[in-house]
Amino acid sequence: METNAISRRNFLRASSLAGTALCLGFYFPADAKKEEIMTAAGAEKTGVEMNAWIHIDTDGKVTLTDHRAEMGQGSYQSVPQIIAEELEVDLNDVNIIFAQGDREKYGNQVTGGSSTIRGSYKKLLKLSASAREMLITAAAGKWNAPASECYAENGRVIHKPSGKKFHYGELVEAASKLEAPKDVVLKKRSDYKLIGKPLHRQDTPLKTNGEAIFGLDKKLPGMLYAVVERNPRLRGKLKSFDASAALKVPGVKKVFKIQTGVFQTFRDGVAVVADSTWSAIQGRKALNIEWDDSGFDHVSTAGIYQQQNDILKNQEGLSARKQGDSDGVLAAAPKKLDVTYETPYQSHSAMEPLNCVAFYQPDKLEIWGPIQAPEWVQDYISTQFKLPKEKVVVNMTFLGGGFGRKAFMDYPHEACLISKEMSAPVQVVWTREDDMTQGPYRAGISYRCQGAITDGQLSALKFKAAGQNIGHWMGAPKTQPNRSISEGFLAPYYKSIANISFWDVPFEIPIPNVWWRSVYASTNGFAYESFLNELAAAAGKDQLDFRREYLKDERCQKLIDKMEEVSGWKARQKNAGYGTAITECFGTTVGQVVKVSGGSGKKLKIDQVWAVMDCGWYVNPDIVKAQVEGAIVMALGAATNHEITFKDGLVEQRNFYNYIMPRMNDVPPVEVHIMENDADAGGVGEPGLPPFAPALTDAIFDLTGKRIRKLPFSLDMI
Known part of the structure; x- marks a missing residue:
């Protein structure tokens, strides 16, 4: 599954703002105590860039957005399962995409503290119920009937007295012109059709047939590959290195020093960039490095x-x-x-090793990878590279485990530093030894x-x-x-x-x-x-x-x-x-x-x-x-x-x-x-x-x- 096949911004502008789809999301005003439900028309009127948890096009195709990372804990299933419940759609008939990192658009996106469901389920229920009621109102208008005579089921609005039906796609144009209701009545738990049920996970087929895109699967035209030899002691410094043997390894393009942020300090390392990860690893083995590890205790x-x-x-x-x-x-x-x-x-030792793809360009820095905290990465990278936040685009892929380690910013920072040096997209890969010996723990x-x-x-x-x-x-x-x-x-x-x-x-x-x-x-x-x-x-x-x-x-x-x-x-x-x-x-x-x-x-x-x-x-x-x-x-x-x-x-x-x-x-x-x-x-x-x-x-x-x-x-x- 390619989670970013098209730009979400262009996706929303081309469809929702043209009035050919129903697009519903949240607006997080800085001075408000809570988020507000926003339609595409409302976003256009107020000049707010739209986010969208729910998007329904004229064919009735529903796209649901997962605003959190999926690292095995089930948000890719649970978030859409919540939305589909009140929206009255079949979960098997919808498309699910990951949101890009953007706190102003999506609020807190950090996948940590077991917070995905407990922090958002009430607003997701309200959002999807609001979309359902807007579709019912649109259908009632077409039939010139009271909304109370209509109900939603399986992606359609049905008129109870006559049995007439509209599928959602036939209603989105009219529904998109409506304001979101201020209050909606949510279902009782006893009336749930999806929530509380042991439904099969939507990501399981993708992960068994090879369609799921993990960080290591991401490829860009002209992409290079890098590994880094890092100082084995956090506070140690690089004294010198000899790259002559490494540069003789077939495929190795360049070898240079980098300093990666680790909390309030920086870790010295030597990056080896090549046309394949294998060549980069062989080049790293050929490095001759002298570290300066004086000036601090060598703990046991x-x-x-x-x-x-x-x-x-x-x-x-x-x-x-x-x-x-x-x-x-x-x-x-x-x-x-x-x-x-x-x-x-303890080490985190997620089965998927750390990795990240970055593409630095003068007017934009884009990142793809297994990332637990996309807006944290966006904040950190924009500060380190002195770029406006909107110029730092963070795309989440599936994660092969995270456990807190992939909410850290060091491995995306490495990828961005190396991409800038190479003026090309670069994928950084950590080996198991890198992960286990570097921490954090x-x-x-x-x-x-x-x-x-x-x-x-x-x-x-x-x-x-x-x-x-x-x-x-x-x-x-x-x-x-x-x-x-x-x-x-x-x-x-x-x-x-x-x-x-x-x-x-x-x-x-x-x-x-x-x-x-x-x-x-x-x-x-x-x-x-x-x-x-x-x-x-x-x-x-x-x-x-x-x-x-x-x-x-x-x-x-x-x-x-x-x-x-x-x-x-x-x-x-x-x-x-x-x-x-x-x-x-x-x-x-x-x-x-x-x-x-x-x-x-x-x-x-x-x-x-x-x-x-x-x-x-x-x-x-x-x-x-x-x-x-x-x-x-x-x-x-x-x-x-x-x-x-x-x-x-x-x-x-x-x-x-x-x-x-x-x-x-x-x-x-x-x-x-x-x-x-x-x-x-x-x-x-x-x-x-x-x-x-x-x-x-x-x-x-x-x-x-x-x-x-x-x-x-x-x-x-x-």
Whole structure:
């Protein structure tokens, strides 16, 4: 599928503004509190450049726009499924395109924080219902009949008394002249035909028959190919290089130094440009480079965690959240726990390596690639190249995984720099070794957790975390604590536990860190939920009963009921280990129960995982379940298989031979259950990850009596 076969601007001007199509989108005025629905005629009248989520031509062909990236999480299906529901069209009969990056036209397009559906579903429902009502009004006008006698179904408007029909294409000219209704009545969930149904994904056929265009598939006339040899240490500088051997490699065109932006600093590298990626890689191997790596610490993994543990003991840190008097209660409590947990650095390691195509021209810079944050790229590139934003065009392709890494700006910046130097379109490709050794990574974090039990009740919690702060890399004041330190911790606890505090102990090293699936909840969840399980044991209480006491809101109580029901918690077997954890992030709560067996000379085996997700309003149950399953597999790898380690400032892992991914036979059966309620939509792509590790280690303790407080660990060593 070619997502940008024609210019959207020309597409809209040629069709919608000529009155031969119905085009409906949003306008985001800077001084308004919320977006406004805009028709093409309205855009022309006010001088606003039109965006379009819905476009219907005179043939009745419907084009729906996905304003977010599709990296496997299902937005290519879910966004159109929402629109098609209220628009009353068959999803199989519509064309789906990706929007270009443009915050002013499309609002927030960052595919992160599990925000695509929860951040836009209400306005998408309203937009598509508005288009439907405009078509009904147009049909009623043609029949000289009340609109109340008409209804829409399967891309047509039908007159109930007579049975007359118009397909949408016959109505678009009249409908395009109407104003969008101010208020529309949305369907009840019980009346949905598409939403809530496990419809087959529209992108699956494209990805199996070769039609889907990923970044590596993009080709332009005269395109060159590039790889970059980057300094293996972020702060290192290029001292010198000899390109004579590289230039002798057949196909190599040019070799030159570049400096790519990495947050507030720049990374030195040497670009090799050739007529094929293979030639560029061979040319890079022939380079002779001398780096200057003096002037900063060459960190090691052992040193990182030693320093983190030292400052956890000796520094109070910055207060991130506080209620009551945790310190006072802890000092006086007769029974208390004080333990430390460690979580590792992790690579994103998306199956599709980083890549980007750029074409720099004096009056325009266009980019194509697997990009999670197109408007961020547009902002950054326009600043770096001193171009107006409208001159920087960012086109999204399909992504072969992202997990937060492809919301970063370094690889598009590289492509743009090299294209400008070569005065030609260029595709930059990162090898797996480039990706794994350069980062940015999920930061490894150490936690000191303290808790008090008074008269059998949890009376105080104090959490201190020492780890890198993404906000500091992005320019936040160093005096500002990491506001995500409490991420993953459920809000109802604040109502039932009087004394809670979170402290961020600043920790900085020259290793770039960035978002990783579920961000800080992925590490926080392990520490906080593991600690709650330890506190439950100290209080002599069942883990789920213990949580019931402090998660008093109705949704949490029902979630725990469901966890007990599906896992058989109350009747669990004596010769197996059962563990549990409940975390919340991005508006969604997920509880998991893990069952293990083995031990005592037998290999430990994960027998089953039960996951219960309360994400409120949702679109497609199959996508929800797939995302939870994928999150659990990723969590399994991060807990038991892989980590990024450092020696003398260099990453020790280079590819999947020493950054071991779970294989099919490592993955246990996973059973996913979705809670049904009328709550607002929460996120789906990330919340399934954080509870797995603490539930697994709790199950191992239940079976063996061994507490695991450091990740990763080997199941074979238990």
